[in-house]
Amino acid sequence: MTAVAVVTVVLAVLVVLILAIYLVAVIRVLGQTSARMNTVIDSLGALTEKTRPIGPAVGSINGNLSKASKLFSGLLERKLGPQEAAELVSDVDPLVAAQRTPPELKSDRPSPRPAAARVTKPKPRRPPISAATPDWGWDDPER
Amino acid sequence: MTLWWIGNAALLFAVVPVMVLLLRGVLTAAFAVRRTAGRLAVLSSAMVTDLDPVSELTATETYVRETTAGLTRYGNALDRLL
Numbered sequence: 001m002t003a004v005a006v007v008t009v010v011l012a013v014l015v016v017l018i019l020a021i022y023l024v025a026v027i028r029v030l031g032q033t034s035a036r037m038n039t040v041i042d043s044l045g046a047l048t049e050k051t052r053p054i055g056p057a058v059g060s061i062n063g064n065l066s067k068a069s070k071l072f073s074g075l076l077e078r079k080l081g082p083q084e085a086a087e088l089v090s091d092v093d094p095l096v097a098a099q100r101t102p103p104e105l106k107s108d109r110p111s112p113r114p115a116a117a118r119v120t121k122p123k124p125r126r127p128p129i130s131a132a133t134p135d136w137g138w139d140d141p142e143r
Numbered sequence: 144m145t146l147w148w149i150g151n152a153a154l155l156f157a158v159v160p161v162m163v164l165l166l167r168g169v170l171t172a173a174f175a176v177r178r179t180a181g182r183l184a185v186l187s188s189a190m191v192t193d194l195d196p197v198s199e200l201t202a203t204e205t206y207v208r209e210t211t212a213g214l215t216r217y218g219n220a221l222d223r224l225l
Binding site: 007015018019054060064 | 173176208222
């Protein structure tokens with residue numbers, strides 16, 4: 001065999017070796033990547049399982065809260081009238097007050113009356129609850 | 144014979160470096176993908192841990208239902224009292 005043929009064979013072996021080394025490295029890295037992606041997929045499955053009850057639970061909570069809110073709003077409107085009930089709600093809830101205020105009236109000027117003063121303002125035209133409550137005798141120590 | 148030597152030289156000084164360059168690029172990309180997948184795995188595990196309290200939502204739902212029932216009774220009683 002001539003020298004040139006030997007050099008060719010050596011070069012061919014070198015090429016095959018380089019290819020093999022790099023491809024084995026790539027295979028190993030891709031195998032590790034696949035394992036990590038499996039971890040991600042498992043985590044996503046757990047995530048889906050854990051977030052499943054959120055929708056129905058939040059819907060139920062919202063439904064219950066809306067029911068209670070409607071009940072008390074209706075009660076307030078029936079007892080005080082729509083105008084006064086809305087004023088009372090806006091007195092205790094700054095968000096509702098901000099919504100009820102027309103845009104042209106919104107300014108940086110301070111409110112002439114603080115909200116707390118309006119909330120604590122007595123409403124003399126209605127009798128107190130105790131006046132309508134029958135005496136059950138709960139405060140009587142003899143009973 | 145001269146052409147054969149020229150062919151060998153081209154294989155050694157052109158084909159092998161280009162091949163090494165390309166394979167090195169593939170390996171670098173594979174390492175980057177592995178690193179990203181590792182970060183994703185850590186992040187998704189942390190997300191699963193963060194969502195542990197979601198199971199408490201069923202208890203919250205029960206409490207809200209009970210509270211609403213109590214408020215309804217309270218409202219009805221208040222309605223009768225006032």
